[in-house]
Amino acid sequence: MTSSTVTSSQPDRPPRPNLAFRRLRGPRSPAEFAALVRRAAREIGERVSCDARYIGRVEAGEIRCPNYAYERVFLHMFPGRTLTDLGFVPRSSVRGRAARTAVAAPRGPAPGEPPGAVGPYDPRDPWQNDPPNHANHANHEESDVLRRAFMTGGGATVAAATLAPLGLAPAAEAAEPLPRRAGIPEAMALEEAVRRIRLLDDRHGADGLYRRAAAPLRAAYALLDAGATRQTTADRLHAGAGELAISVGWLAHDSGRFDDARSHYAEALATARMTGDAGLEAHAFCNTAFLARDAGRPREAVRAAQAAQRAARPLGSARLLSLLALREAGGWAGLADRTGCERALARAQALFERGRADADPEWMSFYGEAELAGLEAQCWSTLGDWRRASRQARRAAQAQDPHFTRNIALYTAELADDLAREGRPDEAAEAGLRVLALLDQVQSSRIQAMLAGTARVLLPHRRASGVAEFLNRHASCKGPRPVRDGEPV
Template sequence: MASSSVPSSQPARPPRPNLVFRHLRGSRSPAEFAAAVRRAAREIGERVSCDARYVHRVEAGEIRCPNYAYERVFLHMFPGRTLTDLGFAPRSSVRGRRTRAAGDQPAARPENPANATSETSGACEPYETHDRYDTYDPHDHEESDVLRRAFMTGGGATVAAALSPYGLAPEASAAQRPVRRAGTSDACALEEAVRRIRVLDDRHGADGLYRRAAAPLRAAYALLDAGATRQRTADRLYAGAGELAISVGWLAHDSGRFDDARSHYAEALATARVTGDAGLEAHAFCNMAFLARDAGRPREAVRAAQAAQRAARPLGSPRLMSLLALREAGGWAGLADRTGCEQALIRAQAYFDRGPAEADPEWMTFYGEAELEGLEAQCWSTLGDWTRAARHARRAAELQDPHFTRNIALYTAELADDLARGGRPEEAAQAGMRALDLLGEVQSSRVRSMLSGTSRVLLPHRRTSGVSQFLDRHASLPRMV
């Protein structure tokens, strides 16, 4: 690990906290305020992936001026105010950019941050935030189309184009990267690559993304080997590389590559242990528990979930503890231990009811009431209580934010399977058809596997209304490459 004694060629000016924005948030937690921002965006037809981390960055002064999508949302939330009234710097003063006149197009994206050579030069633009990965942005049609084609077809060139602007181009091997010490721009690129992968997985599923996402991970660990100019940057790089390893592991996990997933999760856990990062350790054990459950190793799932809870307990995030209790519940269900499962589910609900907290990890933006219901549905399904499982799966699909298309498909497939096994073939076929509709947008081996199981259960009911239509349509699905 590099020493922090190496001076930067251009010392960074510390950001000035945005106290006005903090005052406007009031008593709401950053996560609650972020949810209000997303609701306001939907009211005016915008799409921003605001989360607690973004709110923290604004209030800390790291984002001196928001991008244009956020500007429209904030001005809608606080009518009659200007950006400067909200505590932001004038757009013309940020990086020397002029204020956009009426009719101008948004400013071009910043240059590749990997080209920067110092701690501060080329660092993340304060007005370009992680919402640029949100494929819903109506003001970025070109990138949205590129991303959709990339991750629906699995085309190598377009996926490379999707990742390369963030300094982690998959076409460049680690050996080809220039040997230099990593700086803030590299840490920014790494963190943004993690966000991009998560957003694309939420929208399109893992299958079209996994093969191309492993190369940026190799580039990330090459950055670690090169060392960093400052200790703080080194810590960010280790945390970012660990989170990227988990993200790539999840893509392998969700696309049925369990051995690859196990390797990536273990790599993240090792990174966490080297740096003493309890949050990263809890995240790695969380995913290892989920993988163990899916791989038919329920006792290992229980042990990993319990280890995750031990690591997470000092972090002060009830929502994280709730998710980890659900991971433990899944393991107990796999062991056919109904009592252990129910006790873990009760803990999960109790932690969840405490609400969001500032300590909630950024990666947990997917975890809300819908995910809670969906994971509980899986527990009851494993225990063979099809009626209860179907009730929770239906509620999960109804509650899920439309952005998480992959999860809606997953919950709907779960519902179809629970209904089929519970002796309700007509309703199962209807749910199955809805899940098949979503496969036009999502590539997920998990969802396809669940629908295959449902079709086998429904086969004896072919003459039931709607069942034959579902079976025929499922049989016509193209084979996954």
């Protein structure tokens, strides 16, 4: 990793906050509102990777006019209102370089691009969500910027060709040279790559995504080597690269590649330390603690979780501290220290009850009642308290937002295993069958391993109701289908 070279330049005109959009969000947190946007998109057949950061950018005025996919979703959410009513500016006023060149732009590959690379419009282009139904399609404030931002050369891969609209497609080599210095467009593209990877993991799990997600990570660090136009951009690039390293590390972690995950988390931690980014440091230590627990190093899990809490205390997020207390509890459980585990669990619950705050990190959108219960279930399971474990696992599966398909499968697999070990084989088999039904959508070695363990426990109970069916279906299961363009194939 190399720190960015920063040169002075005239500051951009500060954006005007979108107060109308902020009023529409009301008392909901940005993450909660983003979940409503994603749900509304599904209602009309759209697919948008909306999260808390996107909502924040809209409210800050960074996105003066949304692209057409978001426009359709917002107008569906607020019928009878126009984009102007929602606080956006007319689309014609945000036309930049793309608008000036749209008419002349060729429909095939751009000069210097290899055959098959994305052109001015291509359905494989990850940064475009709309059909090519008019000449000024590329006038979106973001589409042209984001499409080009990862077209980095040298040893980097074209991340724009790597990330398909809702999936990770095979990479292609870039012919364009690396930009001399990175700017806001590159930072935006990097942040979008993180969002898309996280959304895909929420839906489908890590297997099949990890190797493809490594290409944008290489491109991210190539951007850092190129330098940045100003210090704020350099900080944003470092934060984005660190978050991407954690996301790729999690994909490695969840697919059983523990050594690779450890390396990616260490890379993110080094980036955080180099730039003094306490939020990134806390996130890297959080995931390191989780990995250490799963890898059978519980004492390291406790130390990493405690280090994460030290980094996170000045950030003002009780929810983050709650999650980190749960990471610590998992380590204590692994050490068979019931007292230490119970204390950490009580601290996690108390912090969680303080509620959400604007200081909550964007990446924590997954952390709610369901995750709290699911992580507590894992602690009780590790301690051998199967009754408490199954009760919390059931609560987690029932409380989970349907968007997080992977987590529903994970909590239900935890429930099946806890019930089997508690001596309730019929209920365990029923839960196991529900997990098997989700494996067409979810790819996770962790979940597969949990089901295999449950099957071993249930073998002596084959005559119990439903157990034989579960065992037979599990034995014949050939594993999850691969994901292509964001959907199982």
